[in-house]
Amino acid sequence: KVDKSSLSQQTLMELFAEGITPRQAYFMAYPNTTAFNDITQWQGLTFDNETKDLLTIHWYTAIYLLCADTELHLDHLDYASLSQQTLMEMVIDGIANTEKICGSKENPNDISEWKGLTLENQHVTEIEWEELDIEGSVHLQWLPPTISYFTIHKNCLLGTIAWQDLPKTLAVLSVSCNAFTGEIDLEHLPQQMKVLWAFQNRLSGTLNLEKLPPTMTSLHLSANRFTGSVSLTNLPTTMVHLEFCANSLSGTIDVTRLPSSMKVFRLGKNNFSGITDFGHLPESLGYLFVDYTQLEGEIPKYEGLDVKIEGSNVTNNGNAIVNS
Structure with a gap:
């Protein structure tokens, strides 16, 4: 369920009218599109001149109501038809102190006035909500x-993330330092x-690195x-x-087929074990942390490589040691 009291009039009307077709009949959408217009342009709506609150709706022309339920059935909404304002209000619907982002929870500002948003042609492309508490x-x-960059690093957020439903355009995502x-x-x-980046949370389960x-x-x-083992091949x-330091991962690891572009690889503070072949690391690698594991083996001398091996059975052959 969505907290209706936290949504703007625009959002509520879009959700109410999402199942109505054709939308052009009431100027809800421009010709040849399904995207909603601003509700001030819709036919049959009247507003209070001072408060701009929606007062009445007069829709008499025959239209086909696919669904005009009093409940908000979000699973059946046409995601592509919702305005950027509506989508953003639904993103933050579970945030308790939305005033840090958009002003009043009951009457959010236009997204052009929201904190941390970058818009191009009235479309949200980047969101930066770092350390806002x-x-x-x-x-x-x-x-x-339309979004490509989103960070909510270091806040007090909890709950789960719908990883499989993230926008296809998203290139950078940081949800680190939350709960x-x-x-x-x-x-x-x-x-x-x-x-x-999703470090310092309470995420669980196994890591499948085979289909990144x-x-x-x-x-x-x-x-x-x-928990569980990881494949690096x-x-x-x-x-x-x-x-992926400081988890409860276990098993043996194969570091003989790391990408040739790899520069930083930290896997310390896990339960990895067994003899490991460190003789085929990429030449680009600058940092390798295997500290506080049960791994064994020798790291040969590599030009420019810094290693961290304390608390493990790994030996180092002339590489710089990182102690902090």
């Missing part, structure tokens, strides 16, 4: 289909995604509650930074 939950499945729970679905991320987006360059999943060739 926002509380509650967010519904990322309603992010506008998100549930499993992470790395198999169904947007295929254009390049960066995913082919464009992925940085994946940071440290300080969660992941089919990482994207574009991968530069991979980190």
